[in-house]
Amino acid sequence: MPLEFSAQSKQQVARLLSRYPTKQAALLPVLHLAQEEFGHLPDEAIELVSRTLDVSPAHIFGVITFYTMFHREKPGRNELMVCTNISCMLRGGYDILKHIENRLGIKAGQTTSDGAFSIVEEECLAACANAPMMICGEKYFLDLTPAKVDAALDDLRRRWKETQQGTAADARTLIGMGPGGKV
Amino acid sequence: MGTWQDAMGVKIVTKGFGVPGSHKLSVYKERGGFQAFPKALTWQPAALTDEVKKSNLRGRGGAGFPTGMKWSFIPKDAKLTYLVVNADESEPGTCKDRELLAYDPHLLIEGMLIASYALGCKHAYIYIRGEMMREARIVQEAIDEAYAAGWLGKAHPAAGGGGSFKLDVTLHRGAGAYICGEETGLLNSLEGKRGWPRLKPPFPAIKGLFGAPTVVNNVETIMNIPEIITRGGEWFAGLGMGKSGGTRIVCVSGHVAKPGVFELPMGIPFRDIIYDVCGGIPNGRVLKGVIPGGSSMPPLDASEIDVPCEFDALMNDPRIKDVEVKPGVPFDLGGGRRLKTMAGSGGIVVFDDQTDIVALCARIMAFYAHESCGQCTPCREGSGWLARLCTRLARGEGEAGDVELLANIANGIGGNTICALGDAAAWPMLGFLTKFRADFEARVKAAGATAAHKSLPKALEGAA
Ligand SMILES: Cc1cc2nc3c(=O)[nH]c(=O)nc-3n(C[C@H](O)[C@H](O)[C@H](O)COP(=O)(O)O)c2cc1C
Numbered sequence: 002m003p004l005e006f007s008a009q010s011k012q013q014v015a016r017l018l019s020r021y022p023t024k025q026a027a028l029l030p031v032l033h034l035a036q037e038e039f040g041h042l043p044d045e046a047i048e049l050v051s052r053t054l055d056v057s058p059a060h061i062f063g064v065i066t067f068y069t070m071f072h073r074e075k076p077g078r079n080e081l082m083v084c085t086n087i088s089c090m091l092r093g094g095y096d097i098l099k100h101i102e103n104r105l106g107i108k109a110g111q112t113t114s115d116g117a118f119s120i121v122e123e124e125c126l127a128a129c130a131n132a133p134m135m136i137c138g139e140k141y142f143l144d145l146t147p148a149k150v151d152a153a154l155d156d157l158r159r160r161w162k163e164t165q166q167g168t169a170a171d172a173r174t175l176i177g178m179g180p181g182g183k184v
Numbered sequence: 185m186g187t188w189q190d191a192m193g194v195k196i197v198t199k200g201f202g203v204p205g206s207h208k209l210s211v212y213k214e215r216g217g218f219q220a221f222p223k224a225l226t227w228q229p230a231a232l233t234d235e236v237k238k239s240n241l242r243g244r245g246g247a248g249f250p251t252g253m254k255w256s257f258i259p260k261d262a263k264l265t266y267l268v269v270n271a272d273e274s275e276p277g278t279c280k281d282r283e284l285l286a287y288d289p290h291l292l293i294e295g296m297l298i299a300s301y302a303l304g305c306k307h308a309y310i311y312i313r314g315e316m317m318r319e320a321r322i323v324q325e326a327i328d329e330a331y332a333a334g335w336l337g338k339a340h341p342a343a344g345g346g347g348s349f350k351l352d353v354t355l356h357r358g359a360g361a362y363i364c365g366e367e368t369g370l371l372n373s374l375e376g377k378r379g380w381p382r383l384k385p386p387f388p389a390i391k392g393l394f395g396a397p398t399v400v401n402n403v404e405t406i407m408n409i410p411e412i413i414t415r416g417g418e419w420f421a422g423l424g425m426g427k428s429g430g431t432r433i434v435c436v437s438g439h440v441a442k443p444g445v446f447e448l449p450m451g452i453p454f455r456d457i458i459y460d461v462c463g464g465i466p467n468g469r470v471l472k473g474v475i476p477g478g479s480s481m482p483p484l485d486a487s488e489i490d491v492p493c494e495f496d497a498l499m500n501d502p503r504i505k506d507v508e509v510k511p512g513v514p515f516d517l518g519g520g521r522r523l524k525t526m527a528g529s530g531g532i533v534v535f536d537d538q539t540d541i542v543a544l545c546a547r548i549m550a551f552y553a554h555e556s557c558g559q560c561t562p563c564r565e566g567s568g569w570l571a572r573l574c575t576r577l578a579r580g581e582g583e584a585g586d587v588e589l590l591a592n593i594a595n596g597i598g599g600n601t602i603c604a605l606g607d608a609a610a611w612p613m614l615g616f617l618t619k620f621r622a623d624f625e626a627r628v629k630a631a632g633a634t635a636a637h638k639s640l641p642k643a644l645e646g647a648a
């Protein structure tokens with residue numbers, strides 16, 4: 002079955018299109034939107050975006066593979082983006098990465114079997130003065146130590162369980178929509 | 185003109201840091217915000233560009249290009265122009281724009297209003313790095329507030345003399361690609377394409393976003409504009425040093441006691457930044473070297489830190505050694521100009537005497553190899569070779585001739601590519617080889633198991 006955007010996302014698409022002189026320019030924001038809605042970007046999502054923006058699937062495929070944040074496969078619910086670039090490396094960033102890998106029993110680039118976490122070894126995330134560090138969604142974890150990592154993982158897992166049981170709102174938000182575009 | 189000490193404590197773009205609710209419009213107005221823009225509207229647009237020229241404001245995104253001059257390249261008769269704010273901050277060691285966006289998004293919006301009026305622009309875009317989700321939310325909320333208050337989307341009543349000028353601002357999120365920080369890669373990305381840099385000319389000022397004349401400016405650059413209009417270009421120029429006006433935001437990371445993001449006088453020496461502002465080198469160690477402006481800039485060694493942190497000084501100060509291709513042969517930037525280093529993005533990375541220099545350099549090369557967009561053979565192949573060879577050396581498995589090979593490869597990239605990412609890999613490679621050659625040569629001789637070999641970051645092993 003071909004995928005469709007939700008009614009709310011359709012409104013967002015319309016709003017997005019009003020912000021650019023060409024339909025194609027809305028491609029990155031619409032891909033973000035599709036990924037928010039479907040969790041990743043399978044072929045059906047590419048076809049949907051192609052229909053929505055009159056851009057060829059081949060072009061969209063080329064764009065998706067160029068950018069690291071678009072996923073063809075479903076990532077873990079909590080994507081831990083762990084920086085190992087120089088400022089973090091100089092202050093133990095690789096030890097932090099190793100600690101996270103050990104705690105979760107997976108390597109960078111992998112997802113835990115319950116789908117709760119994936120680890121991404123990241124390039125500089127623009128918080129070098131608080132190295133070592135990682136991001137998860139909108140949350141920053143700064144000046145990391147192994148103890149801080151443990152606390153962060155426990156907290157993220159607890160929230161993940163709550164969202165799974167439907168007792169907490171999903172913290173994902175849509176941004177970059179122009180005025181009134183917040184959800 | 186006084187000395188840099190006179191400007192100690194002057195805050196232009198970090199005034200909001202630490203102020204509760206500083207990102208809110210109400211707090212911004214209490215702090216005196218949205219007064220420069222109405223004032224600017226009483227001027228002719230061309231007079232604003234002249235004032236910015238007078239201020240000696242130079243681009244804070246990396247190249248230090250004079251902002252007023254960049255604005256003046258926009259053709260006078262252009263019907264449609266764009267302003268694009270570069271908020272893609274991803275040069276390793278740089279973390280100022282993210283904090284500026286989080287603390288003071290309305291200062292950016294006010295700067296964009298003034299710049300857009302000066303440039304005849306009706307719709308401006310902020311291209312924000314995709315990973316900065318928190319900052320994107322904060323900036324979007326600020327944009328929404330500015331629309332609701334009538335600063336955006338219509339001619340604001342308080343704007344008085346400006347007549348019909350109105351501006352739309354759209355926040356556009358990237359999706360993870362360092363190369364989209366390069367201004368023409370950014371424009372392609374904004375148009376819904378892969379972020380491949382474009383051949384120049386034509387320059388964006390002639391043919392930029394959607395084919396129209398476009399100015400791309402860094403976040404910090406634009407945030408300086410309101411104060412320049414409020415206090416005058418001359419005041420701003422007087423704060424600075426030589427041809428560089430204003431203050432400078434530096435992001436100090438690595439081996440210092442107190443890392444952080446600081447607004448400091450233009451021209452403050454690196455020694456003062458490291459030892460006074462940041463509390464020196466911790467753990468009883470001593471300084472080995474400093475990357476002065478993001479990982480693409482050649483490092484300074486410990487004997488070179490008395491130079492001022494300022495654009496021209498870092499390019500010309502005789503106390504800084506020339507970057508060499510081989511010992512005694514300086515690297516030629518073209519026309520006989522020699523490379524020392526540059527102020528770059530303001531990302532100052534400090535490293536102590538226990539640092540594994542070769543591993544550090546290998547990590548830098550791995551970054552540029554990963555981020556090369558692949559359009560140009562010298563950059564695509566060369567950056568990969570630098571990363572692999574450097575990693576091999578870092579593991580203590582270097583072969584005779586590796587050090588010369590590294591220098592030759594780097595020399596073959598510089599100046600032979602579409603964009604400056606090729607240089608961004610080649611320059612630090614040659615710089616590290618010039619300043620710390622012995623560290624590299626020791627790895628050749630130490631082929632086999634060494635302590636350094638065992639301490640090498642695991643993730644680098646895949647690069648070789
Ligand atoms: C590979 C590469 C990456 C860059 N990344 C950034 C960046 O993240 N942010 C930025 O402001 N400028 C970056 N620049 C510089 C931009 O191309 C451009 O010169 C700058 O945004 C102009 O603004 P300014 O004149 O205000 O400095 C980069 C340049 C290159 C070659």
Ligand code: SF4
Pocket residue numbers: 363380381555556557558559560561563564601602603604605606
């Ligand atoms: S220099 Fe490198 S990053 Fe720049 S256009 Fe060429 S291949 Fe791409």
Ligand code: FES
Pocket residue numbers: 084085086087088089090124125126127128129132134276277278
């Ligand atoms: S190097 Fe890790 S955040 Fe910049």
